Amino acid sequence: MSGKRSAPEIRVQPAPFDPGAVLSEFTAKAALAGAGALVSFTGLVRDIPGAETLDHMEIEHYPGMTESALTSIAEEAMTRWAVSPVLILHRFGTMRPEEPIMMVATASAHRQDAFLAADFLMDYLKSRAPFWKKEVTTGGTAWVAAKDSDEHALKRWSED
C-alpha cells in the first residue's frame, strides 16, 4: 500500500446513518490512501424469529470504554493486516426494524487483508465492545443473551 496508515475512524452515535453515504466517504478516503480493495459490513435491525413482532431495539453502551475498546480492536486489526483506513461506526439508543445498527469498513492493497480484518473486527465487536441489546416486542422486553458461538468465534484468531 502506497498511502500512509491513518488512525482508525471510530464513530459512536445515536443517530441513524445512511450506509451508502458512509461507504462513499470511506471509498474516497481509501482511494486517496492508495487502497485497491475495500470491504464493508453493515448490520441491520431485523424482526425476530417466532410469533412476536419486534417493535424496536434499544442498545445501551458504556460511554468512554466503548470508544477506547473500539479503538483498540481497530488498532489490533491494523497491526495484524495491512489495512488502512479502517472505520467502525456503531449506534446506541433506540432503533427500528430495517434501520442500520452498525458498520465496519476496511481497505487494503489486496482483498485478502481487507476481508480478514473486517471479519476480525466483527467477531471482536460482538463480544468485546461494551454494547448491550434489548429487544422490545409485542410480547414484552428482553435483553439479548450473548451466544456461546460468538465467544467461540474469537478463538480462531488466536490459533495461528
Added chain:
Amino acid sequence: MDVLYFAWVRERIGVPKERVQTSAATVQELVAELRGREERYALAFADLDALRVAVDQELSEFDASLAGVREVAFFPPMTGG
C-alpha cells in the same frame, strides 16, 4: 470509587452508578461486600459466570486488584455488532 452497572445488572440494582467507600482489595472482595448490602445486590451478583467486569474501563477478571482504581463496572456478556 465509582461503581457502574449496565443492562440487566443496572435494572436489578436500580441505579446506573454509585460512589462506594470500600476497603476491598480485589473485585471479588467488592462483590462480597455489595452482596451483603441488600437483596437486590445479592440477586444481581448471584451468578458471577453470568457477569463481566471492567476495571478503569478495561475488561478484567474478578481476582483483579483494586489498588488505585477509580471505576469498576459490572455487566452481562456484551452483545454488540
